[in-house]
Amino acid sequence: MTARFSTPATLTATRTIGRGLEAAPILRDGLAVTWLLAAIGAGGRVVVPILVQQIIDKAIIGQGDVRMGLVGTFAAIAVAAIAIAGVAQRQAMVRLGTRSEQALYDLRGRLIRHIHQLSLHDHSEEHRGALVSRVTSDIETLTQFFAWGGLAWLINGTLIVVVAGVMIAYDWVLALVAFAVAAPLVIVLRLVQRRLVEAYGEARERNSDMLAGVSELVSGAETVRAYGAGPSIATTTKGLVKERRRANVRTGVIGAFLFPSGEVFSALTVAAVVGVGVARGPGSGVTAGAMVGFVFLTYRFLEPVAEFTEVLEQTQTAVAGLRRIIGILDVPVGPPPPADPVPLPEGALALDIADVTFAYPARGEDVLEQPVLRDVSVHIPAGQHVALVGATGSGKTTLGRLVARFADPTEGEIRLGGVPLPLVDNDELRTRLVVVGQEPFLFDESIAINVGFARPGSSLDDIDAVIRRLDLDDWVASLPDGIDTRVGERGEQLSAGERQLVALLRADLAGSDVLVLDEATSSVDALTEVRTSRALDHLARGRTTISIAHRLSTAARADRVLVVDAGRVVQDGTHAELLRDEDGVYGRLYEAWVAATATDGAPDSGSVDVDTEWQRSVDSDDPAVH
């Protein structure tokens, strides 16, 4: 995970919770009422101590001499109070539970919308796990918190206040004694709890180390087998399992001291209260019933404190989760939507790239890396098919992304049909301009559903029509279930080239005016390659098309070729024109490509001289070949 997705540690717990409430305002709704209900519910827990005190003081005159009528009255009042408190507590729990679930539902939705709008740069593969876990496991920490910890805070928090109130009402001196003796518990708990949080973090890390180790052993099973690395990998992984156990046991041991410390303080506090009460004697106004009541109340007072320590860890986890969620909400979304959108003109659209420079933000810092594109200016008339050609890292893919407005230029401007891209409404842009990515994403559904994604509500006939239009009926017919063939997870049942065919079908179904195509780099078998070129020819007709070409056959067929080198457009012309400059970048790229695709056995190797420098070097290096 990069620093970009972790939040500055400066966000304090209070501030984090504040931001969380801002993000999910429903949590605040009626919080006061919930609190009041919880307080009434907490009141139910002091009924028994008060009852014991009242009966000892008022109903029991001596052994064998009890006012049973008074006992009956007190018992009836107690039953009523317990019933009322019970109803209130249930209401408080339901209110908190339903509101928190609604809040988490809202937060999930908000996060998903926000993440979808993040720039593609933030969606790189290495960030994906982090992004997914924000919406799933990090929100789950909040769910856990609301289900247990949140409830404990709400009920126990009020319970402590209520119990303390009753203690003070009985006798403020004894109450103060109780508070003073119990106070150091808070310090002890804080100390232990801090270590516990550290240990817990460590355990989490060891846990993910272990999972990563096992995961590697599984996903690399082929390599492990083929290279006999089993024993060595097993030893490493078992080491990780052991480390995880150690970290977990450490956490458990620290935790084991946390809860019982409340126990010790309870005993000390009871002893102190009884000691002081007995020393002061009846003269102080304290009664025997109040003394016994105090003993009960002291336990009730410290019980929630101890319970707090149990939920503190959960609370810390939840705050950390919330902090990460807010961290994502704070990552600025990709290109911002226009405040006042300008509609695009009807029909085919020309494209203007004016003095465009672009640099990616550096990892985890607010500075930019070296520009990938510098001062690029190109005018592409409506309907023209332009191929962008260049070595890996030349900036051609980035230029394609800028045209598709997956990012905005650092400097300069791109205009579509004369309208600067930042002024075009996103929905309109996405219907008028379609992008076919290098690694098109396919859902684990049929070909038809995958193609249909491009235009919701399209019929099977519409899909059949585009298949015929792009001359791909023979390909679809060759699939086991034709148009209904399931493509598997990420389309793994298809080859990379075939996945791109699906993407081309999508692009045609979308019926856009501008097409940006990033060709697949991975090797594509010849037949698929031919189909791709054929489909692209049909697709480019009448559309302004920008192909980021990895195969020069695509460039050769385009109306115009732009050669990108080190972030600049260095050559601009038709394929034939550019080939005339033999020393040009294009000439060299073309030669290498021809060499790679030529077969000596072919009877007529075409008009291009295949006996290139590269081919000669192979021959001279190794006389055994040919």
Place this chain on the structure above:
Amino acid sequence: MPIDEDAGRLTRLRAGVALVRTMMRLHPRQFTIAVAGASLFALCTVASSAVLRRVVDRVIVPRFEDGDVAGGTTIAALSLVVAVGVMRAAAVVVRRVWATMGVFLVSETLSTDVVDRLVVQPLPWHARRADGDLVARAGVDVDAAVAVLAPVPFAIGTVVLLAVSGIWLIVVDPVLGLVAVAVFPVLFAVNLVYERKVAHHYDEAQDHLGRFSAWVHESFEGVQLVKAFGAERRESERLATVAGSLRDARVKAIRIRALFETLLEVIPSLATVALVSVGAMRLQAGAVTVGELSSVVFLFSLLVFPLRIIGYALAELPHSAAGWQRVRDVVDEPIVADPVDAIAAPGADIALSLVDVEFGFTDTPVLHAATISVGRSRFVAVVGATGAGKTTLAELSVGLVAPRHGVVEVDPDDVLIVFQEAFLFSGTLRHNLSLGLSLSDEELWHALSLAAADDFARRLPDGLDTVVGERGVSLSGGQRQRVALARAIVRRPALLVLDDVTSALDPATESTVLANLRDALGGMTVLMVASRPSTIALADEVVFLTGGTIAAHGTHGELMRTQPEYRGLVEAFEADRERVEEPA
């Protein structure tokens, strides 16, 4: 039917108890100490009630009703309060420390067992299972299996507590004792009903959560597509439906929980009121003292929470049993025969021989009637359209899979494959190259240079000790592929199988690497799945696959002459190029 249902539940409960015992027996010492701690806690709890009785009867009542009490009596009674409190705390520490050790030792044992199996089982076994599922067996399934263990010592202690307390309460006063003891089964039953009712909703919520996670993952993975078609809103709405089901299931669970939590709070409180009322009558009758009444009420209040622990443990049982079963599925499964064992060594001068080999998972074989013989030191290209069986041929040749029919002959100790997708382990470059072997820097650098990987490797910040992969320097696809090649080269196999490896390299690098293999490693046989004409051109002979069988085996020239289909495939690139050049 209720009888059957109860019988079923009893069977499940028995199975659950057996499961807990089986797991605890893996590390019995820890659990014995933990149970001893929990039992001590039970005794201390009853003792604390006895101490309260003493404090009330001998200190508080005399002082406030009769006017005086001896200092020594007070100090003795209060010392007992503190001593019992400290003992109770110590018992908790003992129970928790050893229970934690026990639980995590069991989890370590189970995870280790799974890891051992994952390493031993051969590839065909792995191929039938999803990666994520196998990782879950060693991770979350183990966690689920041991989850039931954590509350077990406390639950056993609670049984002791209930027994001792019940006896104590009846000894103090039979009437009060019976009132208190009568409430236990009620509370226990409420607990059980609650756990059962709520479990269904939690399970449902868990299913929704799983689906939601999978959809979110898919949606973010396909974000470029979502953006390209402006489908953000559509996607959000789609995900919102699952998130909504998740919320609804949880709200249902919360409503049930709120009711039961309240009942579990209210019932003991009402029972206490009954205890106090009956206690007043017993006082009236002179059967108990104020201290005895207080101690009964006090002890009763201490029993309410532990009682819930038994409920928790029982609620965890089905979940744990499922996790345990999934762990055992992997650990108990017999080890599948290793395909390598079925391979015999080939004759002299032969590097690889396949005779009438057939392979497949279904009735339609992926490869059938495959017979080839490859001589030593030959460079052989395997050519065919997508799905022709090239990768299968490669995997058969190195014994990663076994033919279901026919004979494969190759020296299993001297053959290596480099896969289409280079897999690098997280760790250093050195670790990735050596994978457990001890190899000198010189050997490693030599292999890197033969794989044309030395240039970029030299530029890495820590050279061979640079951490690569997710947590270190990320390498490009071509760079990863060259590292994988070097990993194979450094082992100098007699037969090297390359599954479309060099297509990730540019043509110039590819030719350099292949030339290196020929020159520097004299005598190595190379079987390479190839699609580029330029790669095919570098081979001595070509095996042409079509529709899962070997259609032809000969030189490129021969195949171009005699196999129109082969010619069509290889020329497709050129045909494509010519098509565009005609108008030019």
